[in-house]
Amino acid sequence: MLNKEEIFFNRLYLILYLILSFVTFIIIIETYYKNKNTKKIQLLLLNFFCIIYIFLFGLRDVNVGVDTKYSILYFTGKVSVNSLSDVKDLGIYFISIITKKISSNVSFFLCIMASIFIIPLNIFIKKININNTLVLFFFFVSFFFFRNMGMNTIRQGVAVSFFLLGIFYYFKNKKIITSILFILAFLNHASIIIAILILIVSRYIYNIRFSYYVYIITTIISITNINIVNFLSKVPVINILVQDRLESYYTENAMEVYRVGFRPDFWLFNTLFAIIGYYVNKKVKDIYYTQIYVTYLCLSSFFFLMFSGAFSDRFGVLSWILIPLLILPLTNKDLNKKINYLNIFMIFILCFSLFLVFNLK
Structure with a gap:
């Protein structure tokens, strides 16, 4: 049952998305049918909507988002820290300490967190796709993980934004800045290490069929509902994450409140x-x-292997954040001519429909 603050937030979020969708649709028509150069207006609109989303997420009530009350614990001082070893995510801890020196207002802290989530994403979009920045932002906002990271799992949202920006510099072979961004991502949410490691390893997977085989095998394993925590606890680096978080996802209480087992919907x-x-x-x-x-x-x-535990969607996010990049080439006019059955308008309709499906339950 949603409280009145969450209902009010959801209405504002829906209204803002509908406005963004309408503006994006107009931009698509101007760009792809009228062949106008919308590069500058898209940049302006991107910055405008990013600012609006920062305030939407930042000025929300603390009762909006199940994890919000946990995200502000360090800031409000409700959790005493005797040693840094007691802190799971050092990133939000240091952000809380620094922010509190400026203001003790919770809304100020949430605005700072929202800014650290949105701004790196804004920079990433501008760097990776200079011609259709607003369209790419629309892709990100359309998927349910964006809302969740902005108002609930904000620590993971911050980690994801740094990770995405890190991908850009990783492909540019900028090792120092890539390392800094990946470290910042890890400090804010340890689970991002999985995405970082797989990204690095993927460079050495020369036969794409290997990935298909892994996809099929893990699907079969997930259907059997095998608990792989014991195996992962023996894998270097990953075992830190297992001990820190995964074990809590397999407790009796967690398994009772969350749907576990093979998830055909997610698959x-x-x-x-x-x-x-x-x-x-x-x-x-x-x-x-x-x-x-x-x-x-x-x-x-x-992600499929995590179906056996609670909160598997938190690992699903690691793959979902790459979906906008998978459909990004469809914003290319020349590619649209080659794939006329999978063009930008069909992707727009798909994204818009998925948003409605997951947000109008």
Whole structure:
């Protein structure tokens, strides 16, 4: 049962999304049918909507989002820290300490967290797709993980934004800044280490069929509902995450409140974009796109293995954040001519429909 603060927030969020959708649709018509250059207006609109979303997430009531009350614990001082070893996510701890020195207002802290979530994403979008920035932002906002990271799992949202920006510099072979961004991502949410490691390993997967085999095998394993925590606890680096978080996802209480076991809904969702990525990858023939696609397949495979525990969607996010990048090439006018059955308008309708499905329950 939603409280009145959450109902009010959801209405505002829906209204804002509908406005963003309308503006994006107009931009698509101007760009793809009237062949107008909308680069500058898209940049202005991107910045405008990013600011609006920062305030929407930042000025929300503390009762909006189940995890919000946990995110402000360090800021409000309700949790005493005797040693840094007691802190799970150092990132939000230091942000809380620094922010509190400026203001003790909770809304100020939430605005800072929202800014750290949105701004790196804004920079990433501008760097990776300079011509259709608003359209790419629309892709991100359309998926349910964006709302959840902005108002609930904000620590993971911050980690994801740093990770995405890190991907750009990783492909540019900027090792120092890539390392800094990946470390910042890890400090804010340890689970991002899975995405980082798989991204790096994917560079050395030369045969894409290997990823398909892994996808199929993990699907079969997930159907059998095998608990893999014991195995993961023996894998270096990953075992830190297991001891820190995963074990709590397999407690009796967690298993009672969350649907566990094979999730055909999640599997079909990920497979849909795996199929789209397959066709796009055959057309674009770009080594960076292929690496993103392989990373997506491997992260999806890891996600399937997590079906046996509670809160598996928190690992699903690691693959979902790459979906906008999988459909990004469809904003290319030349590619739209090659794939006339999977063009920008169909993707727009798909994204809009998925938003309505997951937000109008």
